[in-house]
Amino acid sequence: MKETSVLCLLFLISLLSCTTNQARLTVSPSSSQFFEGDVVSLSCEEDDSSAGWTLRRNTTDGLRTQCGDGWGKPAGSFCKIRYMYPWDDGVYWCGSREGPISNMVNLTVTGGSVILQSPVLPVMEGDDVTLLCKTKTTPSNLPAAFYKDGSLIRKQPTGHMTIQHVSRSDEGLYKCDISGHGESPSSWITVTGDTLTCLCFCSFQHSQCDDNLMTVFALFKGNTPPHLHLHPHLHLHPHLLLHPPLHPPPQLPHLHPPLHLHPPPQLSDLHPPLYIHPAPQLHPPSHPHPLPTNLH
Numbered sequence: 001m002k003e004t005s006v007l008c009l010l011f012l013i014s015l016l017s018c019t020t021n022q023a024r025l026t027v028s029p030s031s032s033q034f035f036e037g038d039v040v041s042l043s044c045e046e047d048d049s050s051a052g053w054t055l056r057r058n059t060t061d062g063l064r065t066q067c068g069d070g071w072g073k074p075a076g077s078f079c080k081i082r083y084m085y086p087w088d089d090g091v092y093w094c095g096s097r098e099g100p101i102s103n104m105v106n107l108t109v110t111g112g113s114v115i116l117q118s119p120v121l122p123v124m125e126g127d128d129v130t131l132l133c134k135t136k137t138t139p140s141n142l143p144a145a146f147y148k149d150g151s152l153i154r155k156q157p158t159g160h161m162t163i164q165h166v167s168r169s170d171e172g173l174y175k176c177d178i179s180g181h182g183e184s185p186s187s188w189i190t191v192t193g194d195t196l197t198c199l200c201f202c203s204f205q206h207s208q209c210d211d212n213l214m215t216v217f218a219l220f221k222g223n224t225p226p227h228l229h230l231h232p233h234l235h236l237h238p239h240l241l242l243h244p245p246l247h248p249p250p251q252l253p254h255l256h257p258p259l260h261l262h263p264p265p266q267l268s269d270l271h272p273p274l275y276i277h278p279a280p281q282l283h284p285p286s287h288p289h290p291l292p293t294n295l296h
Helices: 002-017 207-222
Strands: 024-028 033-035 040-045 054-059 064-066 073-075 078-081 090-095 105-110 114-117 129-135 144-148 151-156 160-163 172-178 187-189
Touching: 024 090, 024 105, 033 114, 040 054, 105 187, 114 172, 129 144, 129 172, 144 160, 151 160
Parallel strands: 033 105
Antiparallel strands: 024 040, 040 078, 054 064, 054 090, 073 078, 090 105, 114 129, 129 160, 144 151, 144 172, 172 187
């Protein structure tokens, strides 16, 4: 029982530690594809400016450089590219002197006449996603055909398509085509988010372990960072802290439901960091609670 509580506590603390020293790369306008000549701004968003975040990229020709080395105009953790060229194709990220890096984004620049505007960052399960097929010189409301993994999925009369309540099955390689203008490059759309269930058997007889564990749960439920989606994408169940304890105590391999960590939760986007100092003092309820009969 004590071992189970400690494992859950360590796991939750590891979630908290993931919130620190992380930057988030944002792209404006928010798209993964651009026309040659477009203006693009990139920024590293992070509270701790002392980390010294710098925009870096690895282009398709194999060159790894940072903003200002032949491309872009740097200003602290901000970088502006005044004219996008096809050779600006590549993977972009934020790096720091201490070593950590941000999320990575893949940007595509085309000299063609059609692009697909799609989310540059991963999309959360359950969200709606709108794809826009647009040309460089004509209005962006022309009829367009949309493809996923090479297969036609929909034809739209106004050039945009909305995928409602996206799921993992919507993840894939997308492109579009406008008759008489051509086809866009392909871009990968990532769908992320899953249910994380932690089942912890605890007893107030082990006051130090349980009070600390309840503190972590309470902080997660009551002070959720804006980029941590607890519902419906990430669930932590504080009501699973059981009192009184079960006899005999359950062994970790036999917990049901088990600790689900597949696929692993994406925690690199947590911001700002969540601090626990000093920890609030939580007290056990005056009356024992029975074991829940319906665990979700």
